[in-house]
Amino acid sequence: SKNPFEDRAPIHGVKNIIAVASGKGGVGKSTFSVNLAISLAQQGKKVGLLDADLFGPSVPTMMGINKKPDVTMKNKIVPIEKFGIKLMSLGFLIPEDTPVIWRGPVVMQVITQFLKDVDWGELDFLVVDLPPGTGDIQLTLVQTVPINFAIVVSTPQDISLIDARKSLGMFDKVNIPIFGIVENMSYFMCPHCGKRSDIFKHGGAKDTAEKLGVNFLGEVPIVPEICELSDKGEPIMTKDVHQEVRSV
Amino acid sequence: SKNPFEDRAPIHGVKNIIAVASGKGGVGKSTFSVNLAISLAQQGKKVGLLDADLFGPSVPTMMGINKKPDVTMKNKIVPIEKFGIKLMSLGFLIPEDTPVIWRGPVVMQVITQFLKDVDWGELDFLVVDLPPGTGDIQLTLVQTVPINFAIVVSTPQDISLIDARKSLGMFDKVNIPIFGIVENMSYFMCPHCGKRSDIFKHGGAKDTAEKLGVNFLGEVPIVPEICELSDKGEPIMTKDVHQEVRSV
Numbered sequence: 001s002k003n004p005f006e007d008r009a010p011i012h013g014v015k016n017i018i019a020v021a022s023g024k025g026g027v028g029k030s031t032f033s034v035n036l037a038i039s040l041a042q043q044g045k046k047v048g049l050l051d052a053d054l055f056g057p058s059v060p061t062m063m064g065i066n067k068k069p070d071v072t073m074k075n076k077i078v079p080i081e082k083f084g085i086k087l088m089s090l091g092f093l094i095p096e097d098t099p100v101i102w103r104g105p106v107v108m109q110v111i112t113q114f115l116k117d118v119d120w121g122e123l124d125f126l127v128v129d130l131p132p133g134t135g136d137i138q139l140t141l142v143q144t145v146p147i148n149f150a151i152v153v154s155t156p157q158d159i160s161l162i163d164a165r166k167s168l169g170m171f172d173k174v175n176i177p178i179f180g181i182v183e184n185m186s187y188f189m190c191p192h193c194g195k196r197s198d199i200f201k202h203g204g205a206k207d208t209a210e211k212l213g214v215n216f217l218g219e220v221p222i223v224p225e226i227c228e229l230s231d232k233g234e235p236i237m238t239k240d241v242h243q244e245v246r247s248v
Numbered sequence: 249s250k251n252p253f254e255d256r257a258p259i260h261g262v263k264n265i266i267a268v269a270s271g272k273g274g275v276g277k278s279t280f281s282v283n284l285a286i287s288l289a290q291q292g293k294k295v296g297l298l299d300a301d302l303f304g305p306s307v308p309t310m311m312g313i314n315k316k317p318d319v320t321m322k323n324k325i326v327p328i329e330k331f332g333i334k335l336m337s338l339g340f341l342i343p344e345d346t347p348v349i350w351r352g353p354v355v356m357q358v359i360t361q362f363l364k365d366v367d368w369g370e371l372d373f374l375v376v377d378l379p380p381g382t383g384d385i386q387l388t389l390v391q392t393v394p395i396n397f398a399i400v401v402s403t404p405q406d407i408s409l410i411d412a413r414k415s416l417g418m419f420d421k422v423n424i425p426i427f428g429i430v431e432n433m434s435y436f437m438c439p440h441c442g443k444r445s446d447i448f449k450h451g452g453a454k455d456t457a458e459k460l461g462v463n464f465l466g467e468v469p470i471v472p473e474i475c476e477l478s479d480k481g482e483p484i485m486t487k488d489v490h491q492e493v494r495s496v
């Protein structure tokens with residue numbers, strides 16, 4: 001049968017594509033993708049962000065967007081721009097409360113359209129925020145476009161690291177280099193007494209990075225403000241932030 | 249074309265099937281499913297637990313299981329028993345670090361096998377722990393067997409509630425009654441100073457339950473012990489627990 005990577009082709013004008021994954025849901029992938037894109041834009045790079053989580057898109061809420069994208073004469077979708085970033089998400093096209101009840105073939109088609117039929121223009125980086133798992137969405141992405149490197153986000157406990165390792169394993173299998181692993185929700189400093197609690201344990205992602213020989217990109221603490229700002233559509237990197245958050 | 253629910257049929261010997269969903273990953277679905285199953289068993293019920301998260305199964309770790317299930321003469325898979333519960337998970341069959349890189353049709357086949365080809369025997373309740381999203385796994389489940397009711401787990405913030413509402417919307421669409429919504433990670437009591445922090449906000453799931461007219465099943469606080477015990481395969485309901493966790 002045919003080579004599944006046969007049709008893989010770059011997106012015209014896009015220099016680098018970065019995949020942000022975790023395997024496990026709810027560990028901070030979207031939060032990291034949004035803030036990575038913003039910090040690249042703050043450094044003067046031309047940046048796009050594709051929300052590939054068709055079933056639970058978070059970019060519309062996290063970036064505070066509630067308008068629909070336009071379509072050009074040539075039937076290309078025009079990405080929505082905010083904070084200097086070109087954005088695309090299924091959440092711009094479908095109402096928030098409407099469940100997307102799709103099987104694999106439709107999923108594959110929509111992801112391919114988001115990669116090929118959006119008018120991304122000239123970009124230094126396209127960040128792709130992946131959903132949990134290693135199924136149709138992830139497979140379609142790696143079979144449709146060349147990925148320059150992947151970043152894996154995890155929280156410190158085994159339950160998340162097991163899924164992070166599966167995600168790393170998938171990237172290995174399809175020869176996508178790993179830029180590194182981030183440990184999110186690494187510890188919590190009580191705002192009342194200043195003492196620390198390791199709510200989801202601590203240090204597991206660093207250990208995993210060392211064992212697997214991949215870069216460890218740093219720790220991000222649990223900061224309630226991150227969650228509040230996400231709900232308000234005001235990403236933390238657009239504010240004066242905790243040093244440890246910004247350094248990651 | 250044919251009615252997608254045409255082939256739906258009960259599992260012989262299984263009185264009730266409960267779906268536990270959330271839409272969003274990492275909010276505590278598996279933790280809740282495991283502990284719900286244990287508390288039903290502690291009340292003398294015959295209980296099964298199906299880990300339907302093929303891409304990131306957590307039941308093997310959370311229940312501390314690392315052996316493979318047997319197969320009967322009639323080619324039925326024999327569930328593994330622990331804490332008085334019959335268990336099935338893809339994690340029993342595939343090594344932990346191996347990514348499951350499957351597309352929709354294979355996913356559909358495996359979920360159908362877990363429902364029809366496992367020797368569940370006589371059960372009062374089969375709890376199905378669903379993965380995030382509303383795709384192939386969820387569709388195959390509701391089209392293969394009758395679901396008596398669904399429980400939705402969410403954390404308090406909008407980012408999770410948006411996905412919880414999609415999950416509720418899917419169950420509505422296929423006429424599956426909602427037993428109620430649980431708010432997990434509802435608040436955090438600092439072990440050092442006893443003061444409270446609403447890390448992922450607070451009360452959002454209760455508001456959503458009231459707005460949608462569904463039961464609110466209660467709040468579970470963030471308890472670091474829950475995370476540690478999950479990694480060790482010792483579910484919190486098998487221990488002397490916080491009153492508020494047990495009451496939920």
Ligand SMILES: Nc1ncnc2c1ncn2[C@@H]1O[C@H](COP(=O)(O)OP(=O)(O)O)[C@@H](O)[C@H]1O
Nearest residue numbers: 026027028029030031221222223226227230407
């Ligand atoms: N370091 C952090 N501290 C506090 N809340 C966080 C942190 N990282 C993420 N969150 C919150 O946790 C929730 C899940 O994060 P999200 O980025 O949606 O995860 P994922 O994309 O992996 O599902 C969001 O409400 C987000 O605001």
Ligand SMILES: Nc1ncnc2c1ncn2[C@@H]1O[C@H](COP(=O)(O)OP(=O)(O)O)[C@@H](O)[C@H]1O
Nearest residue numbers: 159274275276277278279469470471474475478
């Ligand atoms: N109330 C809680 N307090 C502390 N940790 C929790 C709580 N509920 C769940 N966890 C931990 O959070 C992580 C995610 O929970 P999990 O049940 O795997 O979520 P899901 O099934 O929704 O992905 C696990 O490590 C689990 O132990």
Ligand SMILES: [Zn+2]
Nearest residue numbers: 190193438441
């Ligand atoms: Zn404190």
